[in-house]
Amino acid sequence: MIHNNKRDVIIIGAGISGLGTAKLLAQSGLDVLVINRRNNIDCNLSGLIELALLEEIFGKIQPDSSENFLQRKIIEKRAYYLQDNDSTMVNFKPVDSENQTYSVLKKNLKTYLSQSCKVQGVEFLFDAVVRELIIQNGSVVGVRTDDKEYFSNIVVIAEGPKMILTKSQGLRIGEVSPSSTLLFAEECIQLPANKINQLFDTDGYGGITMKFFTSFSCESQTKGFGYLNLNKHNFSIGVGIPLKESIENKINVNDYLQKLKKHKILSEYFNQNHKVIGDYSYILPMPLDVSNRIIIDSRLSIDGCLVVGAAASLARIFDWDLYHMPLLSAKHAANVIISAKSKNDFSNKSLISYQNKIINEVLEKDLLKNHEFSSGLKLFTSSYSNLSDSNLYDDLNLYVTNKGVASVRS
Ligand SMILES: Cc1cc2nc3c(=O)[nH]c(=O)nc-3n(C[C@H](O)[C@H](O)[C@H](O)COP(=O)(O)OP(=O)(O)OC[C@H]3O[C@@H](n4cnc5c(N)ncnc54)[C@H](O)[C@@H]3O)c2cc1C
Structure with a gap:
């Protein structure tokens, strides 16, 4: 069936992983639609981010144009081990380096990144909830919101850690442990x-x-x-x-x-x-589980669909930069989608290299070797x-x- 107004890519979720994927795809000339539900929780949420990977994807960030999402430049990191009445602390003062860490306000960060995506031509549909994926002949061909259907060659699930769609659509193997x-x-x-x-x-x-x-x-x-x-x-x-x-x-x-x-x-x-x-x-x-074994229990790709960021458990909880892993997964997903588009093949055979990259490069190389x-x-x-x-x-x-x-x- 041919659908009018079919996009190359639909991305569910305008979090850091969805926006990173959208930016890279639009930059390569693909039509991208990002759908995001009403999101009030981000208001005063803060986080930490290193600039290197963010700037690799979104370009140089000018501190005065950052709408205040960059809050404070980190000049001291402290790690404490605390028991009821005892404490041990080690601190570290990073010297000025290329890859500086900043505290960020999540809402302002997302506003800045969404703006950067819009300038690149990404289309946004805000205040809409994707209820399910549309599947035809075993392949994902679009999404259904409360009142409309949208079609694309590929759907990227970037819905964050609640994983509601990932679970309901059978992409998650078993329950969250x-x-x-x-x-x-x-x-x-x-x-x-x-x-x-x-x-x-x-x-x-x-x-x-x-x-x-x-x-x-x-x-x-x-x-x-x-x-x-x-x-x-x-x-x-x-x-x-x-x-x-x-x-x-x-x-x-x-x-x-x-x-x-x-x-x-x-x-x-x-x-x-x-x-x-x-x-x-x-x-x-x-x-990873407590024995450092990889426990990705989502299928990261199926015909016509990829899962990125926290929706695929890709969050480095103990990191100083909490957005690193979602951004890395966005980068790998975008590369695989660009290659699938050039072959006009969006089957899982063409997308499976994403899962391999995440396991071999992001988890095995990046995460397990990250001291x-x-x-x-x-x-x-x-x-x-x-x-x-x-x-x-x-x-x-x-x-x-x-x-x-x-x-x-x-
Ligand atoms: C209070 C708080 C603190 C956090 N602190 C940390 C931390 O310290 N370390 C860490 O690693 N992670 C932390 N996280 C998780 C953190 O949000 C993720 O690691 C990171 O933001 C993942 O990015 P993401 O793009 O994958 O998901 P998110 O940033 O969660 O983005 C998902 C987006 O998808 C949208 N969405 C979801 N379902 C739908 C749907 N069906 N239709 C349309 N839109 C949808 C959501 O509204 C949201 O905007 C925290 C989360 C919260 C809420």
Whole structure:
């Protein structure tokens, strides 16, 4: 059947992975439609990003044209191992390098990247929800929203970590595993820039970022992974615990977050009078299990369709740059789609090289050889009963500097 107004590509989701894919495809001359549901959650969400890969895909970012999505340039990274009454910290001050890390406001980042996509010719449909994929003769040929059908040669699912379509369309093999999924709670606190500078002993728009590996006694000794990011006029604190722990030991992740805020290392930052301007919860599946085995349990491609970003579990939870993996998957997906277009073959045979690239290059090469990720995973899973343990210092050091030869692959 020939459909009027058929695009080359439809992308479901205007998150970082969807926008990265859209930009690269439009730049190569493909017609791209991005569909995104109403999205209020991003308002005050913050994150960290390194500029190198972002600029490779979106071009040089001019700080004054960035609509304030670049908040503070990171001048100090700290990694803490916290127990109920103890703490160990290693810090690192990056020297000025090409690849600088910034704190970002997610909403402003997405606005800036969407604008860059529009300039490249990408078409957007906002406030529309894709309910299902349209499949003809075993191949995905389009999508169905509440009131309309849209057709394309290929559909890219970039729906983020909830994976609703990925699951309902049978692209996910089995349920998300509670042992390899973290449940997070995050709070955003508003403060004037000068107060933030006083509180965290920084100046200008210099930023400090902190990660916390926690082992607190709740119902059991529960491990958590937290973060604190400074923006210009607010700061965010979040923590994740394994979904399995939350279910089995009935631990509320919000209670765990309050426990983190009261830790003697952090309590000075949280004054009763501070205004909380957002609280959120979300889940993140990990691409590796605790033994460092790859657990991609989605099919990353089928005839006429690819899955990118957090929808395919491609999120590096322990990273300082939380957008790296979604952007890498966007880059590989775009390359495979451009090649499929040149052959006019959108079957899985033509797209399967995407899955191979993700497993061989992104996970095997990039993730498993990434010292920061490996040491992060080790810090998260090991129990350091004695905080002066030299392994703890080595692992914290490796985590903040990402230098060394350590590998924790079993
Ligand atoms: C509060 C919060 C904090 C986070 N912190 C971290 C972190 O510290 N580290 C980390 O690795 N990750 C974190 N994440 C997850 C993070 O969002 C992803 O790692 C990253 O943004 C993935 O990008 P993505 O493009 O794959 O998905 P997303 O950025 O989630 O984008 C998906 C987009 O698809 C849209 N969408 C979904 N379903 C549909 C549909 N059916 N129809 C139309 N549109 C749809 C959504 O509205 C959204 O805009 C966090 C998420 C949240 C919510």
